[in-house]
Amino acid sequence: MHPYDYADTTFPAYEPGDPRPPRRSRRPVVIAVGALLALLLVPVAVDRYATARVESRTAEAFQEGMRTPSAPEIHVRGFPVLTQLAAGTLRHVDITAHDIPASDTTGPLPVSELSLRLEELKKSDDDTEALARSAEATALLSYPDVSDALGPEISRGSRPDQVRASVLLPTGDVTVAATLSVLSGNRIAFKDFQVTGGLLPEVGRVALSRVFERPIQLRNLPQGMRLRSVTTTESGLVARLSGQSVTFRSDDDSRGDAVRDSVRGDSSYGNA
Numbered sequence: 001m002h003p004y005d006y007a008d009t010t011f012p013a014y015e016p017g018d019p020r021p022p023r024r025s026r027r028p029v030v031i032a033v034g035a036l037l038a039l040l041l042v043p044v045a046v047d048r049y050a051t052a053r054v055e056s057r058t059a060e061a062f063q064e065g066m067r068t069p070s071a072p073e074i075h076v077r078g079f080p081v082l083t084q085l086a087a088g089t090l091r092h093v094d095i096t097a098h099d100i101p102a103s104d105t106t107g108p109l110p111v112s113e114l115s116l117r118l119e120e121l122k123k124s125d126d127d128t129e130a131l132a133r134s135a136e137a138t139a140l141l142s143y144p145d146v147s148d149a150l151g152p153e154i155s156r157g158s159r160p161d162q163v164r165a166s167v168l169l170p171t172g173d174v175t176v177a178a179t180l181s182v183l184s185g186n187r188i189a190f191k192d193f194q195v196t197g198g199l200l201p202e203v204g205r206v207a208l209s210r211v212f213e214r215p216i217q218l219r220n221l222p223q224g225m226r227l228r229s230v231t232t233t234e235s236g237l238v239a240r241l242s243g244q245s246v247t248f249r250s251d252d253d254s255r256g257d258a259v260r261d262s263v264r265g266d267s268s269y270g271n272a
Contacts, residue, residue: 051081054090061130062095065248066114066220072097089122093132102219109149109216112236113140116222118246128249135246137225139218142236149216150190152176152208160231163190167200167208174198178212180237186227187215188239223247 059071066072076084077092084090095118100111120133147154152165157177167174175197178190190212195205218227218239224246230239 047080047082050085051076054081054085058093058095062097062248066097066100068097068101069099089120090118091120093118093121100220109141109218110145111139111218111220112142112145114138114221130248132222132246132248134244135222135225135242137221137241139221139239139241140233140236141218141239146216146237150214151211156232156234163232163237164196165208165212167204169198169200169204171201172198174200174204176200176208180230180232182227182230183215186218186221186225186241188218188227188230188237189215223249 055074055076058076059074062068062074063071073094073096075094076090077094078084078090081090093116095114095116097114097116098112100114102110115138117136118132119135122131123129124131143154143156146163150165152167155164155166157164159179161180162177163180165176165178167176174195177192177194177196179192181189181191183189193209193212200208218241221241222243224243225241226243228240228242230237232238
């Protein structure tokens with residue numbers, strides 16, 4: 001036997017030109033990526049579930065507080081919501097409510113639509129109120145509702161701050177115009193009453209003057225909201241309001257429970 005023959009039995013033959021590297025399993029990489037996605041998606045899903053729950057509870061609380069026929073649309077903004085619930089304060093809440101009834105039977109003027117943007121909404125210490133650090137709102141008052149409140153048929157005037165009233169008299173149709181203005185106490189006044197079409201007898205002029213001399217008041221609004229301006233659109237009067245330390249109050253214990261849960265969340269949030 002040749003002294004170097006053992007080398008052929010100990011080492012594999014080298015084959016130049018075989019570029020294939022040894023195969024490595026990709027399964028650990030797939031598992032790691034899947035685990036990472038689960039860690040990212042599960043908290044998001046839990047937070048979205050908590051958001052849906054708090055929006056539902058907030059809608060219930062505001063429906064009871066404002067006595068609307070249907071629950072308002074609620075959108076809690078900001079992520080994550082779970083940390084906001086833990087702190088007891090919702091940073092940004094948007095509310096859109098419809099058909100808010102008037103609380104005064106002597107001259108009711110319901111609000112067709114109320115859009116609220118609340119900042120830093122939290123519950124009061126006694127769980128019967130919801131408090132917002134600041135709020136901005138837009139209220140739509142339909143022309144049929146304004147007409148019912150005043151008497152004459154009200155429609156849009158020739159200017160953004162003007163309304164037109166139509167009156168049917170035995171002598172023919174008469175149209176008059178009045179300018180909108182804002183008074184304290186969330187009241188809308190009608191000034192500069194003038195006849196713009198037709199012939200209005202003096203007795204009719206006196207009667208209409210008395211109608212327009214009486215302001216209409218916005219009621220059943222959150223405490224702390226102040227009327228800033230009012231303009232006309234094709235659909236009705238648009239009133240813009242804002243306020244600081246705005247209070248949404250409930251009148252009984254059941255409403256207090258809804259208010260409390262809306263800004264704190266019930267036990268299911270913590271278990272989600």
